[in-house]
Amino acid sequence: MKTLQAGGMDKQLARHFAYLFIRGPISLCKEELGQDIEKETDHFENIQSTNWQTLRFKPPPVGSSIGWRVEFRPLDIQLTDFENAGFMVFVVLLTRTILSFGVDLRIPISKLDENTKRAVKRDAVKTEKFYFRKTTVSDDDDESDVPQEYEEMDINTIMNGKMW
Structure with a gap:
């Protein structure tokens, strides 16, 4: 190193x-x-x-x-066959959505590291906030730089968006 x-x-x-x-x-x-x-x-x-x-x-x-x-590279296997099959279907649907709609999920690696530290805590999905993009639609053709358009959000906001 x-x-x-x-x-x-x-x-x-x-x-x-x-x-x-x-x-x-x-x-x-x-x-x-x-x-x-x-x-x-x-x-x-x-x-x-x-x-x-x-x-x-x-x-x-x-x-x-x-x-x-x-x-x-997501998890290799889930606890049960049903969970494993469900996760595989979810990943396929997620990748198709990302590709079809041009979803941009980039955040700086330092924020990803911080998200990882938070995610390993007990009940993190219920108690922690994670850095996530404010908008997942990118009209920026320059992919060389990660946009700074992110903020801390709970899982409900990440999955369902902000309720105005």
Whole structure:
């Protein structure tokens, strides 16, 4: 982490990438030993695949102009088969809604970290407020900067909106 920060990487991002390297030895295929790391990302993907956090950075494919992506990784399994099926259907419907309506849920990573700290408390869904976007509709074509249009809201307000 210190090496990454000394190279100019942000503290939170350096912590994330340093965490990737705390695991045991990496498995490699014989064919990958001579890989050109300037042109291929298989080694990084191998390291990254050992990390199953709820957030994963996805590097762009070699020769692609799509840029870096962030992959959201929700819980792997629920307590019962019924809950698991319900959660899977909910995630599919949620992703379709986000894509169809162009929903913008971006908030600064520091606010996401604060939300995570609050979310792990007992009865957080009933007692805590979380940072969430004031509006989820974005007419801003510039995706390079996270808008500062967010505030603390309880779960009822996040799910149902403000009652005027």
